[in-house]
Amino acid sequence: MAEVLVLVEHSGADVKKVTGELLTLARQFGAPAAVWVGDGSSEGQSRLAEFGAAKVYVADGADFTGYATAPDAEVLAHLTGQVSPAAVLMASTGQNKEVAGRLAVKTNSGMLCDAVGLVSQDGKIVAEQSVFGGSTVVHSAVKTGTPIVTVRPNSVAAEPAPAAAELTSVDLTLPESARGARVTERVVQETGERPELAEAAIVVSGGRGVGSAEGFEIIEKLADSLGAAVGASRAVTDAGWYPHKFQVGQTGTTVSPQLYMAIGISGAIQHRAGMQTSKTIIAVNKDPEAPIFELADYGVVGDLFNVVPQLMEDIQKRSGN
Amino acid sequence: MNIVVCVKQVPDTWAERKLKPGDATLDRESVDGLINELDEYAIEEALQIKEKNDGSEVTVLTMGPEKASESIRKALSMGADKAVHLQDDALAGSDVLQTSYALAQVLGQIGFDLVVLGAESTDARMGSMAAMLAERLGVPQLSLASEVETDGSSISIHRQSEDGFWKVEGSLPAVISVVEKINEPRYPSFKGIMAAKKKPMQVMSCADAGIDTSLVGLANAATEVVDFAERPPREAGTIVKDEGDGGSNVAEFLVTQKFI
Numbered sequence A: 001m002a003e004v005l006v007l008v009e010h011s012g013a014d015v016k017k018v019t020g021e022l023l024t025l026a027r028q029f030g031a032p033a034a035v036w037v038g039d040g041s042s043e044g045q046s047r048l049a050e051f052g053a054a055k056v057y058v059a060d061g062a063d064f065t066g067y068a069t070a071p072d073a074e075v076l077a078h079l080t081g082q083v084s085p086a087a088v089l090m091a092s093t094g095q096n097k098e099v100a101g102r103l104a105v106k107t108n109s110g111m112l113c114d115a116v117g118l119v120s121q122d123g124k125i126v127a128e129q130s131v132f133g134g135s136t137v138v139h140s141a142v143k144t145g146t147p148i149v150t151v152r153p154n155s156v157a158a159e160p161a162p163a164a165a166e167l168t169s170v171d172l173t174l175p176e177s178a179r180g181a182r183v184t185e186r187v188v189q190e191t192g193e194r195p196e197l198a199e200a201a202i203v204v205s206g207g208r209g210v211g212s213a214e215g216f217e218i219i220e221k222l223a224d225s226l227g228a229a230v231g232a233s234r235a236v237t238d239a240g241w242y243p244h245k246f247q248v249g250q251t252g253t254t255v256s257p258q259l260y261m262a263i264g265i266s267g268a269i270q271h272r273a274g275m276q277t278s279k280t281i282i283a284v285n286k287d288p289e290a291p292i293f294e295l296a297d298y299g300v301v302g303d304l305f306n307v308v309p310q311l312m313e314d315i316q317k318r319s320g321n
Numbered sequence B: 001m002n003i004v005v006c007v008k009q010v011p012d013t014w015a016e017r018k019l020k021p022g023d024a025t026l027d028r029e030s031v032d033g034l035i036n037e038l039d040e041y042a043i044e045e046a047l048q049i050k051e052k053n054d055g056s057e058v059t060v061l062t063m064g065p066e067k068a069s070e071s072i073r074k075a076l077s078m079g080a081d082k083a084v085h086l087q088d089d090a091l092a093g094s095d096v097l098q099t100s101y102a103l104a105q106v107l108g109q110i111g112f113d114l115v116v117l118g119a120e121s122t123d124a125r126m127g128s129m130a131a132m133l134a135e136r137l138g139v140p141q142l143s144l145a146s147e148v149e150t151d152g153s154s155i156s157i158h159r160q161s162e163d164g165f166w167k168v169e170g171s172l173p174a175v176i177s178v179v180e181k182i183n184e185p186r187y188p189s190f191k192g193i194m195a196a197k198k199k200p201m202q203v204m205s206c207a208d209a210g211i212d213t214s215l216v217g218l219a220n221a222a223t224e225v226v227d228f229a230e231r232p233p234r235e236a237g238t239i240v241k242d243e244g245d246g247g248s249n250v251a252e253f254l255v256t257q258k259f260i
């Protein structure tokens, strides 16, 4: 059975949830093999075993952490040449779409980005994509080379399927052309205890309607009462009320959670582009004409400073007994 | 410094965008086109880099049908010096792999010290063009930049990452892409709009750029659309007015949906 390469999403030894989802998806097309670029694989191995990785290819050391994007593509191209995988899957992140692009050029293969589902159809791997701000559903396939697909987090539920996750080191010297962009520092802005935005099952986002940086605290409190991640509109990140890494939308993070709550957000097209595939959407806005209500499964026209505190009180009451 | 900005004409995001039933390509004729929003930030950044580096020149490059010249005109009226328009029927329906090949061929022909792109377009949203061009051209890729610093030989950027940013360095020639946080694009002045009309614009065909037409266009694309459907409009939700119980209403909804 052909292998399906899955690029592991990790921060140090910590394997992200989406990797389990990708390994689950990979199983329908062949034997899932994880590809770990960077350090931490021996600690992270057990997570990969849990979700069915038969093998884990490891490329670690300074070469593979010191440059942006190109090393990942080199490793995947090298392995693609070696094992002729049925497909290469990775999480849809800004970084990985670039890795996918380089890999596509290196292997002359078709690539599909932002899949929200993957199925096997007439022997082809078919990706479901949601385009034009969610108004059209497209099914696409790769005609040339090895299918390279980036998949959005939360597209499927990760299902455990124990496997060996045998570590195999990748024997590759990074070519000069992959050393063009040196990473001299990685500045991480802490998320704290909350779940990660791209992966969270529930996202609570605040917009300009909160009025100020202090006003934004109510969004954090509501998020915490639901165990949710915090998101923000660009109006909020532009004003400096909340860091940019929490921006949801076209030029921020794309989220696809079970529940998305838009509080004091008007619903501009660029915002919608980043949250439109959420399963359930709730909106609170004092303007009945706000476009966000077109998307909402449930909406309240009212002042968020009245609605949200009452909501939190009710949540507390219900979880209290 | 020879700076080239790649711009793409896209359908207005507020207009209804559809795929054509016949070949599942974007119906570009029926909607108003405009320049991809992020490409205005790319032009602005190119102009700012030019202003800081004496003797620089900014060339706009677009690949697209005749209509795409609207985007070129916008770029020229913002202050770019000249334009190259790659326009050939053979290119219609090209996917991202083919587009990167075609653009790389042109860039190879016209030469560059720095190529500036938007991080992604509003229609394709691939976000991989800078990486693909860098790979094809064999030059450093410094992409997703929220800050750029260059003296004409070395370049450093802040690269937006999932959890913060990275400081990344390289040397020219290079390909960069920008995110919208980087600057505030200028509006074309009346003078700029008038001046744009006199600026040189070169139209190139595949043959001019040395593009092998058997590698581009819909029929030779590396990906295909199997089928597509317009999503039925989201079922109208329940919208209530807060009469003092709005919060409790939401809580009840959350209970019925089993979120709490």
Ligand SMILES: Cc1cc2nc3c(=O)[nH]c(=O)nc-3n(C[C@H](O)[C@H](O)[C@H](O)COP(=O)(O)OP(=O)(O)OC[C@H]3O[C@@H](n4cnc5c(N)ncnc54)[C@H](O)[C@@H]3O)c2cc1C
Pocket: A206, A207, A208, A209, A210, A232, A233, A234, A235, A236, A247, A248, A249, A250, A251, A252, A253, A263, A264, A265, A266, A267, A268, A269, A270, A271, A274, A284, A285, A286, A287, A290, A302, A303, A304, A305, B037, B038, B180
């Ligand atoms: C190239 C480009 C990229 C962009 N990318 C993004 C992106 O990634 N993400 C993004 O979000 N935006 C993005 N934008 C910006 C986008 O166009 C909007 O400007 C932005 O989303 C608006 O944010 P907002 O909804 O918080 O603010 P506004 O549009 O000002 O809306 C605030 C809302 O809050 C409501 N409100 C006010 N007070 C209260 C109250 N007390 N109670 C309840 N409701 C209240 C108002 O009725 C209003 O509807 C981008 C724009 C461009 C040009």
Ligand SMILES: Nc1ncnc2c1ncn2[C@@H]1O[C@H](COP(=O)(O)O)[C@@H](O)[C@H]1O
Pocket: B006, B007, B008, B009, B036, B038, B039, B042, B061, B062, B063, B064, B096, B099, B103, B116, B117, B118, B119, B120, B121, B122, B124, B125, B126, B127, B128, B129, B130
């Ligand atoms: N047809 C094109 N002509 C010129 N530049 C393009 C074209 N397509 C994409 N680009 C550039 O690549 C960036 C990313 O586009 P995309 O890959 O479509 O998300 C855009 O912001 C442009 O700078």
